[in-house]
Amino acid sequence: MTIGGHVADDDRTVTFAPFLRWDHDVPLGAMVSRATGLPCGVYNDIDSLLVDASWFGPDVGLEAFAVLTIGIGIGYSLAMRGRPVSYPDKSYGLLGHVLVDPEGPRCTAGHIGCAQCLTDDSLAAQYSQMMGRACTFDDFARDAQAGLP
Ligand SMILES: [Zn+2]
Numbered sequence: 001m002t003i004g005g006h007v008a009d010d011d012r013t014v015t016f017a018p019f020l021r022w023d024h025d026v027p028l029g030a031m032v033s034r035a036t037g038l039p040c041g042v043y044n045d046i047d048s049l050l051v052d053a054s055w056f057g058p059d060v061g062l063e064a065f066a067v068l069t070i071g072i073g074i075g076y077s078l079a080m081r082g083r084p085v086s087y088p089d090k091s092y093g094l095l096g097h098v099l100v101d102p103e104g105p106r107c108t109a110g111h112i113g114c115a116q117c118l119t120d121d122s123l124a125a126q127y128s129q130m131m132g133r134a135c136t137f138d139d140f141a142r143d144a145q146a147g148l149p
Contacts, residue, residue: 046075
């Protein structure tokens with residue numbers, strides 16, 4: 001199974017999953033195995049997309065490529081010669097706080113204009129402020145696709 005968060009090298013223990021508000025070790029693989037009677041490995045969701053793209057996607061045979069996801073958060077993973085690149089802050093979601101717009105909104109961590117301003121919740125908040133009423137991300141997407149200025 002995959003999860004949006006950091007998984008320990010044992011491929012069974014989630015150490016950090018901000019969207020689930022998990023900031024401590026959760027033995028998710030063991031919990032799922034106990035509940036289902038089946039073996040369970042746990043992997044980071046973006047790394048799994050990267051491996052899928054390396055094996056079956058349009059990125060087969062490329063020297064290097066990255067997977068970037070934007071939704072409730074910002075995800076990033078890098079492959080070299082078809083294999084995921086490992087680095088110390090991998091899968092902690094730190095790309096989400098890289099500056100993209102010096103005049104952008106402030107994120108929950110206090111940064112101004114970091115990549116978090118591109119997430120669904122941030123776009124909904126920015127759109128709500130522009131429209132003067134509460135709007136959802138779906139409202140924003142629908143109006144943008146309809147060409148509403
Ligand atoms: Zn930030």
